[in-house]
Amino acid sequence: MGQIDQETMDAVVAFHGHLCPGLLIGVRLAKAAMEALGEPRAKDEEIFCIFENDSCALDAVQLLTGCTMGKGNLFLKDYGKQVLTLAVRPSGRAVRVVFTGDGLKPTKEDGTVDREGFIEVLTERDDGELLKVEHRSVAPPPRARIFPTIFCSVCGEGVMEPRAELMDAKPVCPGCRAEEA
Ligand SMILES: [Zn+2]
Ligand SMILES: [Zn+2]
Numbered sequence: 001m002g003q004i005d006q007e008t009m010d011a012v013v014a015f016h017g018h019l020c021p022g023l024l025i026g027v028r029l030a031k032a033a034m035e036a037l038g039e040p041r042a043k044d045e046e047i048f049c050i051f052e053n054d055s056c057a058l059d060a061v062q063l064l065t066g067c068t069m070g071k072g073n074l075f076l077k078d079y080g081k082q083v084l085t086l087a088v089r090p091s092g093r094a095v096r097v098v099f100t101g102d103g104l105k106p107t108k109e110d111g112t113v114d115r116e117g118f119i120e121v122l123t124e125r126d127d128g129e130l131l132k133v134e135h136r137s138v139a140p141p142p143r144a145r146i147f148p149t150i151f152c153s154v155c156g157e158g159v160m161e162p163r164a165e166l167m168d169a170k171p172v173c174p175g176c177r178a179e180e181a
């Protein structure tokens with residue numbers, strides 16, 4: 001598996017459900033970013049990441065960096081770019097890793113992308129051929145907050161207080177508001 005150890009490969013494929021080029025791009029971005037930053041996997045919010053694409057790559061990034069949607073230390077920018085910024089709180093010391101390997105996508109005789117060939121490129125080539133790594137600093141976003149739960153006056157289900165809105169002075173959850181609209 002060239003640049004990716006078998007244990008990592010097994011873990012990301014088990015989590016994501018299949019092996020695909022996007023997943024491998026995420027593995028390469030995450031490994032390079034963690035190495036360049038010199039920090040271990042995030043336990044809490046001491047490490048955070050900004051990822052610029054809602055693609056398959058994001059699953060590998062979440063698993064390997066420990067920056068996840070659930071923990072609140074993953075900030076998704078829907079820019080359609082395979083770019084990962086990994087950073088430390090509170091200093092904002094960061095690395096930004098850009099996937100630059102699109103030009104190495106092999107094509108078949110009919111001009112379509114050779115998926116298996118691209119998977120090989122993504123597992124075998126050196127970081128220098130696939131990635132650009134920059135050291136920079138970013139302003140840390142606010143930490144994740146925990147809000148009290150209140151109860152929706154329509155469905156009775158619990159909802160995070162700032163997500164509920166008052167209608168006729170009674171709290172209504174976003175789900176019930178959507179159904180009413
Ligand atoms: Zn995939
Ligand atoms: Zn409701």
